Amino acid sequence: MKISKRLFFPTMSVLLLVGHTASPAPAQETKTFVAYSMKVAQARVEAAIKTGEDFRKKQPDLFYLAGITKPWAVVIDVKGGDWILVGERDPKSSVLTLDDWVVALRARFIHAERDPGVTIDPRSCEDCLKAGKKEACYHCTKQDVRFFGGIENTHFGQVCFEADWLMKKIGLGIESPPVEKLKTYYDLSAEQHRSSRAGVSRVISRFWFYPILSRVNVVGDVVLLEKFQLGVFTEVLHAEVDGKPVKDIDRFEHYPSEGFSRSFSDNYDAVAHTRGILETLRGLTRLAALAKGLTQVQERPGLNFCLADYPMARSETPLEADVLRVGGKNTGFEIAGGVDLAALAARCRSGDASGLRDLVLRVRPTAESASWSFDVRPRDGRIVEVTMPAGDSSEQDHIGWLFAQALFLKGKRRYDLAIECYDCILRADPSLVAGYNDRGAAHADNGDYDRAVADYSRAIELDPSLAPAYMNRGNAHALKGDCGLALADFGKAIELRPSDALAHFNLGLALASGGEYGLAIKRFTEAIRLSPSWAAAFCSRGTAYQQQGATKLAVLDWLKAVELDPLDAEALNNLGLYYAGTGGSVEQGIRYLEKAIAISPEAQRLVNLGEVYRGASRPDKAIPFYTRALGLKPNYPPAISSMFAAHAEMENYSEATVWARKYLEVAPKGKDAGEVSRYLEWIGSHGK
Numbered sequence: 001m002k003i004s005k006r007l008f009f010p011t012m013s014v015l016l017l018v019g020h021t022a023s024p025a026p027a028q029e030t031k032t033f034v035a036y037s038m039k040v041a042q043a044r045v046e047a048a049i050k051t052g053e054d055f056r057k058k059q060p061d062l063f064y065l066a067g068i069t070k071p072w073a074v075v076i077d078v079k080g081g082d083w084i085l086v087g088e089r090d091p092k093s094s095v096l097t098l099d100d101w102v103v104a105l106r107a108r109f110i111h112a113e114r115d116p117g118v119t120i121d122p123r124s125c126e127d128c129l130k131a132g133k134k135e136a137c138y139h140c141t142k143q144d145v146r147f148f149g150g151i152e153n154t155h156f157g158q159v160c161f162e163a164d165w166l167m168k169k170i171g172l173g174i175e176s177p178p179v180e181k182l183k184t185y186y187d188l189s190a191e192q193h194r195s196s197r198a199g200v201s202r203v204i205s206r207f208w209f210y211p212i213l214s215r216v217n218v219v220g221d222v223v224l225l226e227k228f229q230l231g232v233f234t235e236v237l238h239a240e241v242d243g244k245p246v247k248d249i250d251r252f253e254h255y256p257s258e259g260f261s262r263s264f265s266d267n268y269d270a271v272a273h274t275r276g277i278l279e280t281l282r283g284l285t286r287l288a289a290l291a292k293g294l295t296q297v298q299e300r301p302g303l304n305f306c307l308a309d310y311p312m313a314r315s316e317t318p319l320e321a322d323v324l325r326v327g328g329k330n331t332g333f334e335i336a337g338g339v340d341l342a343a344l345a346a347r348c349r350s351g352d353a354s355g356l357r358d359l360v361l362r363v364r365p366t367a368e369s370a371s372w373s374f375d376v377r378p379r380d381g382r383i384v385e386v387t388m389p390a391g392d393s394s395e396q397d398h399i400g401w402l403f404a405q406a407l408f409l410k411g412k413r414r415y416d417l418a419i420e421c422y423d424c425i426l427r428a429d430p431s432l433v434a435g436y437n438d439r440g441a442a443h444a445d446n447g448d449y450d451r452a453v454a455d456y457s458r459a460i461e462l463d464p465s466l467a468p469a470y471m472n473r474g475n476a477h478a479l480k481g482d483c484g485l486a487l488a489d490f491g492k493a494i495e496l497r498p499s500d501a502l503a504h505f506n507l508g509l510a511l512a513s514g515g516e517y518g519l520a521i522k523r524f525t526e527a528i529r530l531s532p533s534w535a536a537a538f539c540s541r542g543t544a545y546q547q548q549g550a551t552k553l554a555v556l557d558w559l560k561a562v563e564l565d566p567l568d569a570e571a572l573n574n575l576g577l578y579y580a581g582t583g584g585s586v587e588q589g590i591r592y593l594e595k596a597i598a599i600s601p602e603a604q605r606l607v608n609l610g611e612v613y614r615g616a617s618r619p620d621k622a623i624p625f626y627t628r629a630l631g632l633k634p635n636y637p638p639a640i641s642s643m644f645a646a647h648a649e650m651e652n653y654s655e656a657t658v659w660a661r662k663y664l665e666v667a668p669k670g671k672d673a674g675e676v677s678r679y680l681e682w683i684g685s686h687g688k
Helices: 038-051 098-109 125-130 155-171 185-194 255-266 268-274 276-294 304-309 351-362 393-411 415-428 433-445 449-462 467-480 483-496 501-513 517-530 535-547 551-564 569-580 586-599 603-615 619-632 637-649 653-666 673-686
Strands: 031-037 070-077 082-088 117-122 142-148 200-213 216-219 222-225 228-241 320-322 325-327 332-340 345-347 371-376
Touching: 031 038, 038 082, 038 304, 070 276, 070 351, 082 351, 098 155, 098 276, 098 304, 117 155, 117 200, 142 155, 155 200, 155 255, 155 276, 155 332, 185 200, 185 255, 185 619, 200 255, 200 276, 216 276, 222 276, 222 351, 228 255, 228 268, 228 276, 255 268, 268 276, 351 371, 393 415, 393 433, 415 433, 433 449, 433 467, 449 467, 467 483, 467 501, 483 501, 501 517, 501 535, 517 535, 535 551, 535 569, 551 569, 569 586, 569 603, 586 603, 603 619, 603 637, 619 637, 637 653, 637 673, 653 673
Parallel strands: 200 332, 216 345
Antiparallel strands: 031 082, 031 371, 070 082, 070 222, 117 142, 117 332, 142 320, 200 228, 216 222, 325 332
């Protein structure tokens, strides 16, 4: 059994940052927009207060924002002393109210220390002890609910809480998934747990709704909200592997958490169609974003009535909530999280925005009109085209915001959204070296190495002394299999930065991939000299030693890597294969492999563990791991070949035949094709 080679080319960039714009609307689509006068709305509310009228019931057009369910912009009429909310009457979206709009404004202008939202998080052990409880916080049955931006005891806050609560219940399987394609956190966790007798025993994950905004543009006296997508993001708060807490939780990769987060984000539209509270949350997000944009307007409208005098209706919101948990005392899954309605807003210049302002004001029937409608033709998914001329100082501020959003998205592995954000940055400033370097990193992480090389090359053209760009381009060349070009780039990076351990490490990887194991060992050794506690360098040097036949030195390096970093899944995987093979301890090998899979469940690692069980004459125990590997990579030849072999060993001839034919479909010239073909011939001749 062959020890897997470590393919680990860390991406380095000047700024590790990213962003997003949503899919463009049809170029020729015409939509009807509604304009809603806040000046007239204020006058009508004040009149209702004087007469004691319940305007929420008696004046629905006033209270429900003239039917606007998808807010797009705010237009300020400086001359007329008015400010006007503009948006669509989209029947697929949930209703929004004047209360919601006022709460969004107060959140931004009065409670500006944090974006509006809610968090539902587990209580700490300290809180348990203060409450007189002796047991650990895991046994708490209540979580604390905290609201931000002053949205507590409002309909706005109630929606945020209920949307988050619904997402958690769906995630844990307490409420059935409303969409067939949605993969729940519970199902993914159970799948992972079934295929590993050891590994992750307890996890507390945090999930939260977060708007992925391309930008809120403040153009003179117009605030424009560009298209956005409301997503779900995740982080692991606590994890235990084999009953021991994971110390470096930031590096812990939890497949169920990431899987549920992505699946919910990808299916948000479909889920919201069946659960109106999520559609309402999306509308509130748009209001919060426009309110954020108003904070950037130079000539702000008169907001005193909304901020101080508007009579807000009260909706009770909770201070605590039950802990949602599935599983037992020592093995279980728990969800925390909330809603964070962050938004990005920046001032810029554009002649196009004045067109929207002029249109809104020109078609207004009278100065006393509370609302009116008009048609617009969106372009490229926006109400108007907004450009930022080069050299404008506000443009640089805006680019900084885009970089910050990019960092967040890249950290959450939303690379396609990251690339779109970099496109926007580079349209604004085509000479920005960091933009090309970081977009190249996003392309590389997304698996598009040709585009990555092109971006890194452009960064080098603009700044020939930029060592990280040479390193990144070398990584991309290596991942493409262009070892010669990779070696040249890593050599240049070392020339520019001789004491950079990462440059020596990457050069070692490139040499090892070309079979130059002796030279690779020298580079890994230099990387270790420069960075003595770097586990990955020990692991990679161990693999190079193994390729040279120096097994004892390889094992020592892998053990050192695990000592330095207990979450080094590759070192654990290699140790598992060693002990299950020439190391002579199958049980010890299985334990190492299970830990590696618990930390990072890659398809090949799952196949490796299955192969160990097959080698121990337990093909029945191997099949679940092959199945899980195929869940990650549906047409992965090693998993299909192993699935065929396991069923053949169990004399499940019909199943073996299915997998044999599948293998010849996906890998007709694969290394096992001859054996598979001979099996099919034997099956045919024996009539099985």
